[in-house]
Amino acid sequence: MDRRDFLKVATVAPLLATVGAATDAEARHNLPPLPEGVGLLYDSTLCIGCQSCVAKCQEVNQMDLNPADSLHSKNNYLSPFSFNVIQVWQNGAGINKDQIDDGYAYIKRQCMHCVDPNCVSACPVSAMQKDPVTGIVTTDPSLCTGCRYCMIACPFNVPKYEYDDPFGRLQKCSLCNQKGVERIDKGGIPACAEVCPTGAVIFGKRSDLLREARQRVAADPGSEHKYPVKAIGSGEFNKTSIPHYNQEIYGEREGGGCQCLVLSSVPYEDLGLPSLQEESFGAATETVQHGLYRGMFLPIALLPALLYGWLTRRTWLSIGGGKAGNKHDETEAGNE
Ligand code: SF4
Ligand code: SF4
Ligand code: SF4
Structure with missing residues (x-):
């Protein structure tokens, strides 16, 4: 595994795992009919x-x-x-x-x-x-x-x-x-x-x-x-x-x-x-929304992804990828 693959695994895996865990923890079911409704x-x-x-x-x-x-x-x-x-x-x-x-x-x-x-x-x-x-x-x-x-x-x-x-x-x-x-x-x-x-x-x-x-x-x-x-x-x-x-x-x-x-x-x-x-739309959407935001799961999960973006961008700029006229393909090649 090269450095790029390692960074991807180290950032995306926790993101998916955290979102998945949060979603499971917050699954909400349909509200039942009210007896006097x-x-x-x-x-x-x-x-x-x-x-x-x-x-x-x-x-x-x-x-x-x-x-x-x-x-x-x-x-x-x-x-x-x-x-x-x-x-x-x-x-x-x-x-x-x-x-x-x-x-x-x-x-x-x-x-x-x-x-x-x-x-x-x-x-x-x-x-x-x-x-x-x-x-x-x-x-x-x-x-x-x-x-x-x-x-x-x-x-x-x-x-x-x-x-x-x-x-x-x-x-x-x-x-x-x-x-x-x-x-x-x-x-x-x-x-x-x-x-x-x-x-x-x-x-x-x-x-x-x-x-x-x-x-x-x-x-x-x-x-x-x-x-x-x-x-x-x-x-x-x-x-x-x-x-x-x-x-x-x-x-x-x-x-x-x-x-x-x-x-x-x-x-x-x-x-x-x-x-x-x-399944009610409320049950479906609240399951996802509440799961993501409860306990700051989403921001915490996104932190590695942001860090990965910052690191790769920093590397890219350091080899001149940010200059006008440089193609992303060339940067990728130079970063390998
Ligand atoms: S009369 Fe109009 S407001 Fe009243 S229950 Fe019927 S549809 Fe609804
Ligand atoms: S009032 Fe007339 S239009 Fe309205 S539900 Fe009854 S039959 Fe149908
Ligand atoms: S979702 Fe639409 S149909 Fe259902 S209670 Fe609200 S306004 Fe009425």
């Missing part, structure tokens, strides 16, 4: 696209009109003016509801209130917060610095920033439970669930919503199903004929799980819901 179940097959939920959401949350639209319900994308939109997927002629061939389907887009939210994990000032009991994810405008890390971190592209406002805030669905709109804290239910005429979106504990969703998925297509409207336990019911559901419940596992769940008869990817690994 609440959310929504949106069944795309029951949605008629009326957008009552969109208009009521904007009214209850006292949102400004989007200057680009003349009507609340014309919004078809999430924005600082709309926490909740109903989008339409269409294929071919788009005439068969909830079918692939010449079909169409609706999808409600809003914050999924992730079980282990990456926006909370990414926010450097804890302006994004997850309630320890309900699991509802909210933003605190008094803490938000406008860095917009949460926008990049969210796998569902949900948080929106008020770019046109010099004092812009970060906006997203709070499950109707933010300051000034405390519907859940006051024993109410989210506005979108309250107004939905078909029961396509219902409110409840995540565990109860999952049970209801599993019943629908397990039922025979064509069989009659009596389901709760507005909320689990509301005492109000509708009946439907079970369609050919996707056998997976979207949000049960994706990205560590969500408190807002989706059922559909067309592939979730077609509706714009991303395929996500079961």
Whole structure:
């Protein structure tokens, strides 16, 4: 082993070993679902696209009109003016509801209130917060610095920033439970669930919503199903004929799980819901970040590498490698 190889081994090996050890020591797993965590179940097959939920959401949350639209319900994308939109997927002629061939389907887009939210994990000032009991994810405008890390971190592209406002805030669905709109804290239910005429979106504990969703998925297509409207336990019911559901419940596992769940008869990817690994992004990124920086592991690990760089540069300069016109290849040769 010559001097160059020795220096490489002596610097890179401790770096890798230290980073590896630090990472192992700090591996963090997905946060578990909260026992009292609440959310929504949106069944795309029951949605008629009326957008009552969109208009009521904007009214209850006292949102400004989007200057680009003349009507609340014309919004078809999430924005600082709309926490909740109903989008339409269409294929071919788009005439068969909830079918692939010449079909169409609706999808409600809003914050999924992730079980282990990456926006909370990414926010450097804890302006994004997850309630320890309900699991509802909210933003605190008094803490938000406008860095917009949460926008990049969210796998569902949900948080929106008020770019046109010099004092812009970060906006997203709070499950109707933010300051000034405390519907859940006051024993109410989210506005979108309250107004939905078909029961396509219902409110409840995540565990109860999952049970209801599993019943629908397990039922025979064509069989009659009596389901709760507005909320689990509301005492109000509708009946439907079970369609050919996707056998997976979207949000049960994706990205560590969500408190807002989706059922559909067309592939979730077609509706714009991303395929996500079961490990939450927060677990994946915090494992690496915390491992590297805990106890100054990274700076200590980098020290030999910096020393190696300094030594080789010093040698290079001492033989004239720093002068203009000298090629690195020549320096390498001269250094051997
Ligand atoms: S959907 Fe996005 S904004 Fe909502 S909790 Fe999950 S990561 Fe946060
Ligand atoms: S829970 Fe409230 S804020 Fe969220 S989409 Fe429904 S109405 Fe809008
Ligand atoms: S109110 Fe209900 S049926 Fe109407 S668009 Fe919203 S989720 Fe669909």
